[in-house]
Amino acid sequence: MRGVCVGDVIEPQALDGVLRGHGTLLRGNSLVASRCGLVQRWNQLVLVDPLAGGYVAAVGHVVVGRIVQVEPTRWLVDIRSKTLAALPLSTAGGAMHKAAEGAQSSRSVLAEGDLITAEVQAVRADGHIQLHVRDAVASKLPPGMLVEVPAALVRPARKHVLHWREAGLRAVFGCNGAVWIGQEGGFSSLGAEQLRAASELANMVQAMASRGEMLVPARMHMNV
Amino acid sequence: MAGLEQQPLLTDGHRRDGRAYEEFRNVFLNTGVISQASGSAYAEFNNTKVMVGVYGPRQSERKVGYSEQGRISVDVKLATFATRQRGVFGQTPEERELSALLATALEAATNLASFPKATADVYVLVLEAGGAELAVAATAAALALADAGIEMFDLVTACSVSRAEGALLLDPTTDEAAREEAGLTLALMPACSEVTQLVSRGPWSSSQLREALELAMGGCAQLDALARQVLKTAAAEAATRRQQEAQRQAQQA
Numbered sequence: 001m002r003g004v005c006v007g008d009v010i011e012p013q014a015l016d017g018v019l020r021g022h023g024t025l026l027r028g029n030s031l032v033a034s035r036c037g038l039v040q041r042w043n044q045l046v047l048v049d050p051l052a053g054g055y056v057a058a059v060g061h062v063v064v065g066r067i068v069q070v071e072p073t074r075w076l077v078d079i080r081s082k083t084l085a086a087l088p089l090s091t092a093g094g095a096m097h098k099a100a101e102g103a104q105s106s107r108s109v110l111a112e113g114d115l116i117t118a119e120v121q122a123v124r125a126d127g128h129i130q131l132h133v134r135d136a137v138a139s140k141l142p143p144g145m146l147v148e149v150p151a152a153l154v155r156p157a158r159k160h161v162l163h164w165r166e167a168g169l170r171a172v173f174g175c176n177g178a179v180w181i182g183q184e185g186g187f188s189s190l191g192a193e194q195l196r197a198a199s200e201l202a203n204m205v206q207a208m209a210s211r212g213e214m215l216v217p218a219r220m221h222m223n224v
Numbered sequence: 225m226a227g228l229e230q231q232p233l234l235t236d237g238h239r240r241d242g243r244a245y246e247e248f249r250n251v252f253l254n255t256g257v258i259s260q261a262s263g264s265a266y267a268e269f270n271n272t273k274v275m276v277g278v279y280g281p282r283q284s285e286r287k288v289g290y291s292e293q294g295r296i297s298v299d300v301k302l303a304t305f306a307t308r309q310r311g312v313f314g315q316t317p318e319e320r321e322l323s324a325l326l327a328t329a330l331e332a333a334t335n336l337a338s339f340p341k342a343t344a345d346v347y348v349l350v351l352e353a354g355g356a357e358l359a360v361a362a363t364a365a366a367l368a369l370a371d372a373g374i375e376m377f378d379l380v381t382a383c384s385v386s387r388a389e390g391a392l393l394l395d396p397t398t399d400e401a402a403r404e405e406a407g408l409t410l411a412l413m414p415a416c417s418e419v420t421q422l423v424s425r426g427p428w429s430s431s432q433l434r435e436a437l438e439l440a441m442g443g444c445a446q447l448d449a450l451a452r453q454v455l456k457t458a459a460a461e462a463a464t465r466r467q468q469e470a471q472r473q474a475q476q477a
Contacts, residue, residue, distance in 0.1 A: 001463045001466065001467070002463070003456060003458075003459025003460045003462065003463050004456075004459060005370060005379070005452055005455035005456055005459060006370045006376045006378060006379050006455070007376070007377070007378035007379050007413070007414075007415040007416075007452075008415075008452070009415075023375070025335075025377065027377075027415075027416055032378075032415070034335060034375045034376055034377065035370075035373055035374075035375055035376070036370050036371070036373065036455050036458070036459055037373075037459065037462075038459065038462065038463050038466065050373045051373065051458065051459060051462050052262065052263060052371060052372055052373035053262070053372065053373025053374070054262065054280075054281065054373075082280070082281045082282065082283070082339045082341075082342040083282075083283040083340075083341050083342050084283045126292065126340045126341060127339070127340045127341050127342065128341075212465040212466070212468075212469055213469060213472070214469065214473070219476075
């Protein structure tokens with residue numbers, strides 16, 4: 001793998017036989033990098049896998065985000081992306097019909113500062129990100145720990161939730177690099193034993209991230 | 225003080241700090257110096273020390289309104305202890321001008337269409353102002369933008385040239401710039417030879433200006449080589465890390 005930085009020529013002759021991928025641009029006949037990163041080639045496609053940069057949302061990603069704003073028809077969620085993501089009231093399950101009718105305010109379901117786990121439903125060309133949850137009430141994460149790691153270390157997988165039954169803990173690995181660790185079910189406070197276990201898990205996640213290791217929940221299960 | 229000013233800036237082909245006319249001060253560039261920022265850079269040209277942090281791109285505030293293109297907001301701050309005379313609290317007109325000049329130099333090089341509705345905040349802190357602050361800040365800010373993974377057309381490097389005592393001086397210090405007859409600051413995208421910012425001060429004849437611009441372009445190219453080396457080292461380190469990770473995964477499987 002070759003490392004390039006902004007403005008470096010990747011391919012001097014790129015008019016035919018080369019497909020321009022992410023992080024590249026054409027200058028005259030040559031293909032140059034527009035971001036710092038590692039060059040990857042898939043057949044004709046040439047792209048630059050960036051070293052840095054925020055999370056780039058894609059449909060189907062499971063993310064952990066924080067509610068930053070409550071609007072009459074939607075919540076705005078910070079998922080560590082370039083723009084805030086929107087969680088519409090309409091996608092948020094049964095409790096929301098009541099809210100829509102005005103019987104219950106949407107703030108009583110999710111308020112500013114709450115952490116939620118959601119799935120990316122759509123990403124529009126102008127960068128608008130729409131989220132989806134099955135049940136707004138159940139999507140809210142109870143108090144716990146949030147560990148932030150580079151988003152590239154969590155790849156989309158079948159399993160994003162790690163259940164640690166012996167300790168009564170649950171961890172959600174968001175594709176946006178936010179890892180939540182907290183209690184399995186219920187909103188009661190953690191006991192001393194649980195706190196110790198949770199911080200051990202948080203330390204482990206941080207240590208793996210600092211070594212640049214991928215965080216795969218399915219494999220983590222064997223580690224704990 | 226009066227005695228000092230009568231001393232010449234240049235004596236037999238050398239400047240007061242011993243440099244030749246077309247020589248840079250000692251240059252040090254580094255990235256990734258602020259862990260909390262999306263990207264950061266530190267530049268030191270002897271007594272000019274600049275720290276830049278880039279935050280975002282993050283969603284623009286509601287009051288700025290919708291825009292298809294991203295924005296770059298630049299805030300230059302001279303530390304109160306940066307200049308010989310102690311600075312004042314709050315933004316000075318000088319800082320505001322530097323911010324505006326820097327914003328132009330960076331906007332032209334950034335692919336603003338890659339972050340619609342969002343703003344990248346660039347905070348520049350001049351720790352010590354020893355001359356050519358705009359040029360050093362532009363070089364460092366472009367490095368920080370690249371470090372933040374923001375899409376750019378090319379790196380930006382900038383340098384200053386002063387004409388003093390009849391000679392063209394590359395990368396002037398505060399003393400030299402204070403006694404210049406004319407001066408200019410050029411910000412350039414060296415790989416595609418496009419100018420993103422040119423600030424000219426004082427009277428120039430066209431032949432002198434051409435000569436000064438050529439000198440500045442040469443200086444920018446020199447800085448570009450160094451800036452690229454800094455970024456490449458980071459990329460090479462990442463490549464090694466990724467290979468090690470792939471090997472680890474292969475062993476586990």
